[in-house]
Amino acid sequence: MEHYEVTIVGAGLSGITAARRLHKQGRTNFLLVDKGKSVGGRLATRRVADGKADHGAQFFTVRTDELDEEVQHWLKENWIKHWFGKPYPRYTAVDGMNSLAKHLAKGIRTSLHTKITQIVKYPDGYRLYDDKMNVWKSDKVLLTMPVPQVLELLKASDVQVVHSEMKKLKSILFEPTYVGIYHFRSPTSLPEDGHLDQDLPQGVERVVDHQKKGISNDTLVSVYMNGDWSRRHYGEDYVRTLIKEKVERLFDWSELESEQLKRWRYAQAKKVLHEPYLDLSGDGSLVVAGDAFLRENDEAGRTRFESAYLSGKDAAAYLSW
Ligand SMILES: Cc1cc2nc3c(=O)[nH]c(=O)nc-3n(C[C@H](O)[C@H](O)[C@H](O)COP(=O)(O)OP(=O)(O)OC[C@H]3O[C@@H](n4cnc5c(N)ncnc54)[C@H](O)[C@@H]3O)c2cc1C
Structure with a gap:
């Protein structure tokens, strides 16, 4: 049976950052795993025709x-x-x-x-089982996955957890987000930098x-609905139509080539924890991290790219202590 010192579940930014940190410390016997076909998780980019759209x-x-x-x-x-x-720059990937995410995960066994x-949990460590019946030690x-998915996995598992830490874990709440992705045949009249977050419909x-x-040859537009709206309309059949109605005045819909809808069940944490990780086992062997785990002095107070990065780090x- 294969044996690793550490298995990191989830190759989003938290998991990748944790893996990079272990790598930097000279550790080699660890594995990063993800259920997806690519690393990145919510750092997500979709190809549509001759273009690309970020939809996370x-x-x-x-x-x-x-x-x-x-x-x-x-x-x-x-x-x-x-x-x-x-004076506060917004950075994006070119x-x-x-x-x-792919650049950051390069060279890491994934x-x-x-x-x-x-x-x-066995006396000599953990056994991890995957959906293809593989097992390793x-x-x-x-x-590092969104907390509801951590809870789901723990429910199916046989591990010992500290009650107080489990209670904290359960206090974290995630919200969904709907993203409409539209391919237009001609340029839009959105601002020059392509970003609009003011004076938008409720x-x-x-x-x-x-x-x-600057990331797409074709005109691709993402429309992000907020957590409250997405929660209220979650799972409804006519979400596509509702989103288009909301932003009707912004575009020339006769130029629409195609459209897609992305539904993030767990997009951002509505209720976060002001601790950068949780030691569920109490002995440092089963730890949970991710963007919902903020440092105590976190200035922004919300889940985001930087909170995922810091939590993973x-x-x-803590793991290698
Ligand atoms: C629509 C949307 C817009 C956003 N906009 C911004 C923004 O503009 N700025 C910003 O700073 N942040 C934004 N965020 C938040 C940001 O994307 C996240 O905070 C960050 O990417 C989270 O990284 P993570 O590693 O903690 O989690 P994730 O990226 O979710 O990574 C978790 C990984 O775990 C994997 N996984 C889950 N279950 C299992 C399992 N059982 N086995 C194996 N793998 C599993 C998943 O496939 C996933 O890849 C946005 C998020 C969304 C969804």
Whole structure:
């Protein structure tokens, strides 16, 4: 049976950052797994015709020196650029947000299409089971998926957890988000930088033109509905129509080539925890991290790219203590 010191479940930004940190410390016997076909999780970019559209995170902000140091490196590598915003820059990836995740995960042993379905604790460590009936041994496990998915996995698992930490975990709440993706045959009249988040109809959080953003040859637009609207309309058949009605005045719909809808069941945490990770087992062997886990002094107080980055980093430091 294969044996790893650490298995990191979830190759979103938290998991990738944790893996990079372990790698930097000279550790080699760890595995990063994700159920998806690519790394990145909510750093997601979709190809449509001759274009690309980010339909998860659009940009990120930087409040800590730690992330800023990385950002300076990513800028030099030309992986990201300053999209808009002064004095607080909004950075975005030059090739779509998913490409940044791919750059960051390069060189890290990763198993994709691997959904962890059960974790069992034995006296000599954990056994992880995936959806293809593979099983391996791991001394430690770091879970980085959205908290409802962590809870689902724990329910199917046989592990010991500290009651007080479990209670904290259950206090975190996630909200869904609907994103409409539209391909137009001609340019839009959105602002020059392609970003609009002011004076929008109720329920619409943000509208982005990816051609103007600089990542797409074709005119691709993402319309982000806010958490409240998405929760109220979750699972309804006519969501596509409702979103189009909301932004009707912004576009020339006779130029519409195609449309798609992305539904994020767990998009952003509505209720976060002000601890950068949770030690569920109490002995550092089963730890949970992710964007909903904020440092105590977090200035923004909300779930985002930077909170995922810091949580992954702090959890990895704790794991290797
Ligand atoms: C629509 C949308 C817009 C956003 N906009 C912004 C923005 O503009 N700026 C910003 O800063 N942030 C934004 N965010 C938030 C940002 O994307 C997240 O905070 C961050 O990417 C979360 O990273 P993560 O690693 O914590 O989680 P995730 O990216 O969700 O990674 C978790 C991974 O776990 C995997 N997984 C789940 N279950 C299993 C399992 N059982 N086995 C194996 N793998 C599993 C998933 O496939 C996923 O890849 C947005 C998010 C969404 C959804």
